[in-house]
Amino acid sequence: MRLQRIIIYRASKMDMLWIIGLGIYGVRGLSLHSLDVLRRCDIVYVERYTSSITDDELHDLDRLIGKEEGKTNTIVVQRWFLEDGRQILEKARSMEIALIAYGDPLIATTHTDLLVRAVKKSIKANVIHGVSGISSLVGETGLHMYKFGRTVTITSEPQSAVTVYGTIYDNLILGNHTMVLTEYKDGSEEVFFLDPKIALSSLLELERDQKSGACHEETFAVIVSRIGLKDEKKISGKIKSLISQDFGEGPHTIIVTGLFHFAEIDALKALTTNIDEPTDNTSHVHNKSANMIERYVPKARTELSKARSALENEPTSTERGRLTEIFNNAENYIEDAVRFLRTGKLELAVLSIGYAEGLIDAARTGE
Amino acid sequence: MRLQRIIIYRASKMDMLWIIGLGIYGVRGLSLHSLDVLRRCDIVYVERYTSSITDDELHDLDRLIGKEEGKTNTIVVQRWFLEDGRQILEKARSMEIALIAYGDPLIATTHTDLLVRAVKKSIKANVIHGVSGISSLVGETGLHMYKFGRTVTITSEPQSAVTVYGTIYDNLILGNHTMVLTEYKDGSEEVFFLDPKIALSSLLELERDQKSGACHEETFAVIVSRIGLKDEKKISGKIKSLISQDFGEGPHTIIVTGLFHFAEIDALKALTTNIDEPTDNTSHVHNKSANMIERYVPKARTELSKARSALENEPTSTERGRLTEIFNNAENYIEDAVRFLRTGKLELAVLSIGYAEGLIDAARTGE
Numbered sequence: 024m025r026l027q028r029i030i031i032y033r034a035s036k037m038d039m040l041w042i043i044g045l046g047i048y049g050v051r052g053l054s055l056h057s058l059d060v061l062r063r064c065d066i067v068y069v070e071r072y073t074s075s076i077t078d079d080e081l082h083d084l085d086r087l088i089g090k091e092e093g094k095t096n097t098i099v100v101q102r103w104f105l106e107d108g109r110q111i112l113e114k115a116r117s118m119e120i121a122l123i124a125y126g127d128p129l130i131a132t133t134h135t136d137l138l139v140r141a142v143k144k145s146i147k148a149n150v151i152h153g154v155s156g157i158s159s160l161v162g163e164t165g166l167h168m169y170k171f172g173r174t175v176t177i178t179s180e181p182q183s184a185v186t187v188y189g190t191i192y193d194n195l196i197l198g199n200h201t202m203v204l205t206e207y208k209d210g211s212e213e214v215f216f217l218d219p220k221i222a223l224s225s226l227l228e229l230e231r232d233q234k235s236g237a238c239h240e241e242t243f244a245v246i247v248s249r250i251g252l253k254d255e256k257k258i259s260g261k262i263k264s265l266i267s268q269d270f271g272e273g274p275h276t277i278i279v280t281g282l283f284h285f286a287e288i289d290a291l292k293a294l295t296t297n298i299d300e301p302t303d304n305t306s307h308v309h310n311k312s313a314n315m316i317e318r319y320v321p322k323a324r325t326e327l328s329k330a331r332s333a334l335e336n337e338p339t340s341t342e343r344g345r346l347t348e349i350f351n352n353a354e355n356y357i358e359d360a361v362r363f364l365r366t367g368k369l370e371l372a373v374l375s376i377g378y379a380e381g382l383i384d385a386a387r388t389g390e
Numbered sequence: 391m392r393l394q395r396i397i398i399y400r401a402s403k404m405d406m407l408w409i410i411g412l413g414i415y416g417v418r419g420l421s422l423h424s425l426d427v428l429r430r431c432d433i434v435y436v437e438r439y440t441s442s443i444t445d446d447e448l449h450d451l452d453r454l455i456g457k458e459e460g461k462t463n464t465i466v467v468q469r470w471f472l473e474d475g476r477q478i479l480e481k482a483r484s485m486e487i488a489l490i491a492y493g494d495p496l497i498a499t500t501h502t503d504l505l506v507r508a509v510k511k512s513i514k515a516n517v518i519h520g521v522s523g524i525s526s527l528v529g530e531t532g533l534h535m536y537k538f539g540r541t542v543t544i545t546s547e548p549q550s551a552v553t554v555y556g557t558i559y560d561n562l563i564l565g566n567h568t569m570v571l572t573e574y575k576d577g578s579e580e581v582f583f584l585d586p587k588i589a590l591s592s593l594l595e596l597e598r599d600q601k602s603g604a605c606h607e608e609t610f611a612v613i614v615s616r617i618g619l620k621d622e623k624k625i626s627g628k629i630k631s632l633i634s635q636d637f638g639e640g641p642h643t644i645i646v647t648g649l650f651h652f653a654e655i656d657a658l659k660a661l662t663t664n665i666d667e668p669t670d671n672t673s674h675v676h677n678k679s680a681n682m683i684e685r686y687v688p689k690a691r692t693e694l695s696k697a698r699s700a701l702e703n704e705p706t707s708t709e710r711g712r713l714t715e716i717f718n719n720a721e722n723y724i725e726d727a728v729r730f731l732r733t734g735k736l737e738l739a740v741l742s743i744g745y746a747e748g749l750i751d752a753a754r755t756g757e
Binding site for chain 2: 044046047048050051052053054055056058059087127128129130132135136138139142143150151152153154155157158159161162163165167168169170171172173174175176193197199204251286289290293294311312315319345348349352353356370373374375376377378379380381382383384385386388
């Protein structure tokens with residue numbers, strides 16, 4: 024059996040709100056069926072907040088969708104207009120209108136909210152997805168999409184790096200890559216983007232404080248800049264090397280890699296400007312439980328050995344026997360902790376080392 | 391400052407391998423610049439393994455890119471042809487050729503491998519990304535992209551569900567959504583897809599065995615079927631309700647949700663066929679450490695209380711004093727464990743309860 028696509032092209036108009044993804048390549052990245060729709064629409068809103076559409080491209084758009092013949096009405100709108108949304112929804116009740124947004128439009132919550140509001144108000148609405156920047160940049164690095172953990176955004180607010188550091192940590196513990204989107208705002212005239220160097224510096228600063236190994240100078244990362252644009256750049260290397268690079272204008276994305284498939288290493292070397300050999304960042308990250316075991320096992324062994332030496336001072340052989348039994352038991356639990364750590368049963372390892380310490384300390388109480 | 395797009399259109403041909411994403415909407419989903427390139431190419435390979443391009447669409451494609459005038463040569467290829475890749479790479483040395491692949495092409499490792507091999511062999515290669523099925527279906531559910539943890543694929547092999555169950559568990563512990571792609575193969579004539587009901591059944595079976603709460607009958611999930619196709623379906627509800635639904639032909643994707651933003655609940659209700667009220671799946675999932683504490687704290691309290699009652703049988707007041715000191719200490723550690731559990735410091739909670747148990751057991755040894 025063969026499948027049939029959603030048929031979007033219709034000759035006749037109807038009242039409808041179309042949310043159309045521009046993708047990442049500008050107006051010539053629009054698809055044939057998006058153009059079919061746009062040419063029919065009474066109003067075409069173009070969202071400039073998350074996109075960076077040039078004035079030349081706007082003219083191209085007007086030409087492509089036939090404004091010159093007075094057929095359509097292209098209007099550039101700002102974020103507040105979409106967040107408010109009342110005008111656009113009202114128009115869609117009696118006209119066929121479209122909103123063009125950068126990338127895949129439903130990745131931005133503003134556009135999803137608009138769609139949900141339309142559905143709730145029984146306004147007909149339809150989405151034509153566009154090429155996603157996020158999906159594209161994962162592919163461009165050669166990293167495997169399915170190995171990414173939770174995505175996070177770093178902004179210039181001081182608290183932001185704390186969340187990002189925590190997400191990188193959580194992802195690394197599971198062997199996952201982390202995509203860190205950097206703040207980017209394209210308002211009306213002014214474009215603000217957070218320099219990856221500033222983002223990396225705040226993460227290094229947190230590392231000095233938290234010491235969990237999630238993001239330090241030896242950590243391997245990839246910086247993808249200006250995906251889909253003429254001067255797109257992909258640079259990979261250790262943070263200590265990346266921090267002296269010039270990444271130019273944004274938007275930028277930082278990827279902190281986790282466990283590699285060998286094909287990913289191969290691809291990173293071929294597809295990015297690779298400064299340092301890709302290394303496994305998970306080997307540096309300190310799992311809290313593993314850290315505990317590594318700290319407590321030698322400590323418990325020393326205490327146990329001291330306690331055993333003190334046995335000869337015990338006055339009665341009954342007491343010596345009782346204590347020896349406890350110490351042998353403690354020794355077994357210390358070895359259990361080591362074994363559980365090795366087999367990844369971290370909770371049992373922590374429980375065992377805690378128990379062993381309790382046995383030893385109780386035996387020594389009152390001495 | 392305004393940005394400039396990558397300029398892909400050139401009037402003159404050159405030797406080059408183009409990897410072009412078809413997106414999810416069939417041939418009318420091709421962009422203007424993809425068509426510019428395709429019309430120029432000497433050979434256009436169409437990949438049918440991950441896609442499901444119809445014969446009608448192939449004819450449309452031929453017409454669009456001008457085969458009728460003898461300009462191009464469209465060839466449908468199977469997976470082995472791309473995995474082998476030698477012929478396609480060899481042709482690209484002396485011709486301009488394109489490979490059209492479903493969705494965003496670099497999400498499939500076969501296409502990335504081909505690109506990497508081209509780069510290594512100094513064959514010019516370029517990618518035009520397409521609309522990604524994964525990105526689209528996330529948007530279509532109204533769930534927030536950045537809240538997804540690691541993605542996983544479920545196949546009909548028995549071992550597969552174990553990995554999937556583990557990934558859902560890991561994601562839920564962090565509050566993340568999980569995208570579970572289901573096996574889908576479109577070979578030459580035969581289309582195989584794994585029914586979501588079979589996938590859900592194997593996960594429920596694992597739950598009965600592992601009991602970690604990652605995927606049981608009350609778990610809320612979303613099934614997205616045939617994204618981008620005419621009969622696209624999105625159904626959300628508890629697994630016990632989903633398991634009696636008819637999802638029809640694939641491809642299907644299962645999303646097991648984590649912690650919701652309130653806007654996600656709103657969107658799920660508006661954008662999907664919603665059977666049950668969306669509920670928080672993370673409240674059912676049992677963290678191994680938390681489980682331990684919840685099991686061991688009452689046990690330790692009972693043992694401590696028994697040990698205290700036995701104190702009066704102690705012959706000497708020195709021994710009674712020594713033991714009382716140990717028991718008071720154990721009691722403090724039990725309360726520490728409860729407090730650490732409440733504040734999310736699970737490792738310390740496990741260490742404390744282990745220590746308390748060790749103290750109590752050592753005090754009772756030899757009695």
